[in-house]
Amino acid sequence: MTSDWHTRDLGGLLEALERGAITPAALTEHFLERIRAHDPALNGFVTVTAEDARRRAARPRSGPLAGVPLAHKDIFCTAGVRTTCASRMLADFVPPYDATVVRRLDEAGAVVLGKTNMDEFAMGSSNETSAFGPVRNPWDPERVPGGSSGGSAAAVAAGLAPAATGTDTGGSVRQPAAFCGISGLKPTYGRLSRYGMIAFASSLDQAGFLARSAEDLARLLAVTAGADPHDATSSPEPVPDYPAALAASLHGRRVGVVKEFREAGLDPRVARLVDEALAVFEKLGARLVDVSLPRLGLAVPTYYILAPAECSSNLARYDGVRYGHRAREPRDLDELYARSRGEGFGPEVKRRIMIGTYVLSHGYYDAYYLKAERARALLQQDFLRAFSEVDLLAGPTTPTVAFRIGEKNDDPLTMYLNDIYTNAVNLAGLPALSVPCGFVDGLPAGLQLIAAPFAEAPLLAAAHRYQAVTDWHRARPARFP
Ligand code: GLN
DSSP states (O other): OOOGGGGSSSHHEEEEEHHTSSSSHHHHHHHHHHHHHHHHHOHHHHHHHHHHHHHHHOOOOOTTTTTEEEETTBBBBTTTBOOOOOOOOGTTTTOOOOHHHHHHHHHHHHHHEEEOOOOGOOOOSSOOTTTTTOOOOOTTBBBBOOEEEEHHHHHHHHTTTSSEEEEEESSSSHHHHHHHHHEEEEOTSSSSTTTBBBSSTTTTTEEEEEEEEEHHHHHHHHOOOBBBTTBBSSOOOOOOOHHHHTTOOOOOOOEEEEGGGGSSSSHHHHHHHHHHHHHHHHHTTEEEEEEOHHHHHHHGHHHHHHHHHHHHHHHHGOSSSSOOOOOOOOOHHHHHHHHHHHHHHHHHHHEEEEHHHHHSSTIIIIIIIIIHHHHHHHHHHHHHHHHHOOOOEEEEEESOOOOBBBOSSHHHHHHGGGGTTTTTHHHOOOOEEEEEEEEEEEEEEEEEEEEETOOOOHHHHHHHHHHHOOOGGGGTTTTTT
C-alpha cells in the first residue's frame, strides 16, 4: 500500500484518483492523519475541518480537481467555518458565504482540509504576528516560514496539504514559498476575484496559490481565474488554458536580469543560486538581457505608506458593533469602539492603522499619501519600460533565506526590508511567481519571475520549463518524510 501521496503533485494525485488507485476519502484521510501527526510541531493550521472534509470526500466529486484535498489561508471566507484572519478581532467570526476563490475550487471538486495560520490580517513577513502563535518552518523549526501566508507554505512544504491558497499584498505568497522551498504564484491584480477575501490594502491585495510545482499552480489558476460579478476589480480579460500553455518553449525569450536586484543587502549565496538558475534559462534557449528599474528603491517606502493608508481605512469597519470582537460592558459608545479595537487588534495591526491614519490626515496627505501615489506611478513606468525590452524579469524572491523566529522583531524596518524584491510587483499590479532554486546551509532559496499584466501563461510556462530540467522543487524537508 503506497503511503507517499503527500509527495505527489496534483497531476500525480489526479491520475491516481482517476485510475482508482486511491479514493478521495482515503486521500483525505491520509492528509488529515499527517496534519494530526505533524501540525502540532508547525502550527500551520488555525482550524482543521476534518468532519466537513470527510463528508465532502465521501460524496462523488467531479471537475478538474475532483477529490484533491486543499487548504485555505484563513483570510478567505468559508461558509459556516470560522474565518479568523489570525486576529482576536475575528476569533469567533463565522461567515455566511464562501469567497469566490473558495467556491470555484469547491466547484472544481477540491476537498478542503482546513484553514491555515497567517500573519494577523496578512500584515507581516514572518508569521509571527498571528494571534494564534508563530508558524514554524518545516526545514528548521527555529526559523520562520515567511509570511503572511506562512501556514499555507509550511503545510504544503511538510506534506500536510498538496496545495493551498494564499494572498499577496506585498509578497505574502512568494516570500513564504521561497522560505519553504515550494512554488508560489501571485497573479495580475484583478485576475482573481477578491470577493470574500478579507481586505488589507485593496489596491494591492490579490489571491494566489502555494503548491509543489508551476504545473500545479497552472491547474489552480485555471479553475479560479476570471471575472466575478461580485468584485468590480476582477478583470474581464479572457482566461487562457493555463495547463495547455505550459508546453511553450523558452527559445528566443528575453529574460531581463534586473540590475537593482543585485543591490540592497542580497546575500551573495542567494545571488549565486539565482545566477545558476539564470544559466539554466540560457541553456533552455532564453536570452539574458540586462535591465534596470531605476526607481526600485522607492518601492519599500511607497508600499509602507500606501498599504497602511488603505489598511487604516479597511479596518475601520471593525468597530465592535457590526461583527468581530466586542468589548464587555463599555460605559459608552466611544469606549465600546476604543476597547473593542484595543483588545481585538495586535501590535503590528495597530502600528499600521496609526501610520495609515497619520499619512491620510489633513495636514500630511499631500506630503505622504499623494507623494507615494506619484512614486507608485513612476515605478509602474519603470516596469512598463522594462517589458518593452524583455518578456520576463528574473531575480531573487528575498534577500536572504529564512531567518530565526524573533530575529527581526525589535525593529519593524528590518522586517519591512525583507519585501524589497516583492512589493514593487504589487505596486505595479503585475503577475509574479517564486520557484525553489537551491539551498543555503540547508535552507531553500527562491527565484522570482515577473511578467507583464495578464501574461500568467508564459510566466508559468517559463517556470515549468525550468522545473522540467531541475529538481529543487522536489526536495522535501527531512523532518517531515
Ligand atoms: N510583508 C508585507 C507586509 O507586511 C506583505 C504582506 C502581504 O503580502 N500580505 O505588509
